[in-house]
């Protein structure tokens with residue numbers, strides 16, 4: 497760790513390599529032998545892996561309107577080739593759908609995967625292989641899912657965290673910036689949607705339901721996503737926003753119904769997918785590193801404390817609005833412009849800056 501003015505951090509690889517290995521890397525992984533100086537020498541060469549073990553993660557990429565991006569993403573994931581068409585058949589499977597299934601398609605794909613994990617992302621981002629590896633290593637200890645989010649989405653997810661009594665503790669997180677789960681979770685989720693008799697439109701917008709209905713605070717990491725662009729995303733713009741909110745609200749209504757057992761007649765804990773375990777609100781923030789599979793973790797609070805107790809899950813959007821109105825611009829500036837991911841993005845010109853006035857205990861930041 498190096499100290500920059502104003503409590504900002506940049507992690508330099510050479511100095512902390514052993515700590516990185518201890519924290520995240522799996523003993524058998526080849527990354528152990530990769531050069532620690534690889535970022536600092538300005539080389540753009542990525543970690544190339546020649547997997548000798550059986551793959552244990554299936555990536556699911558939906559092809560919608562940005563095919564050139566899809567080609568780039570698949571080449572990046574395939575790694576053994578520079579040409580989409582040359583990705584070996586045993587590594588790439590193309591499934592054509594007769595109609596646009598929207599977001600539910602990812603859950604169908606994941607539910608059918610034969611690997612231990614599935615990795616999901618949209619077609620307007622490149623997520624680096626080392627970050628997918630970090631997700632995968634961490635996922636061994638996790639039972640639900642891990643989501644990568646850019647700072648503005650992270651803020652939105654944090655401000656949507658709610659608790660209703662002791663039984664409901666949830667928030668919302670997008671899956672499209674990169675997320676990982678087990679096929680069993682996708683199967684349970686689809687079973688839940690069926691149990692709830694969701695409409696076709698609700699099924700299509702499955703992403704809006706996944707994190708909320710899990711009834712666990714989603715594990716979210718600040719992302720290192722590289723935007724590929726290609727037009728306004730389906731979920732953006734006024735219409736997209738209105739649609740998102742409508743479906744998040746509907747997801748919240750479903751969760752209330754399940755947990756309060758109003759209608760249908762209470763079925764107790766036989767409802768699939770939904771967690772009935774108690775959970776404390778998460779503390780701390782995480783960001784995966786560029787160039788090397790590792791994770792930066794800090795328990796320093798990056799926002800003023802907010803009240804998360806509400807009377808109903810459906811207050812999620814209202815409480816987020818309320819929090820946003822009470823936050824000053826200076827409260828969120830560092831969060832949005834100098835997030836933890838900047839400490840480990842390999843760029844000396846960016847840094848992770850703590851909110852002004854935060855007491856700094858370096859032991860609360862570890863890589």
Ligand SMILES: *[C@@H]1O[C@H](CO)[C@@H](O)[C@H](O)[C@H]1NC(C)=O
Pocket residue numbers: 559560561562563590592
């Ligand atoms: C992906 O979608 C585009 C339409 O946007 C289509 O032309 C193309 O054939 C699709 N590619 C694959 C591999 O299905």
Ligand SMILES: *[C@@H]1O[C@H](CO)[C@@H](O)[C@H](O)[C@H]1NC(C)=O
Pocket residue numbers: 691692693759760
């Ligand atoms: C779904 O529909 C079935 C049959 O119409 C009904 O018995 C069941 O109670 C409904 N479930 C929910 C959660 O509304």
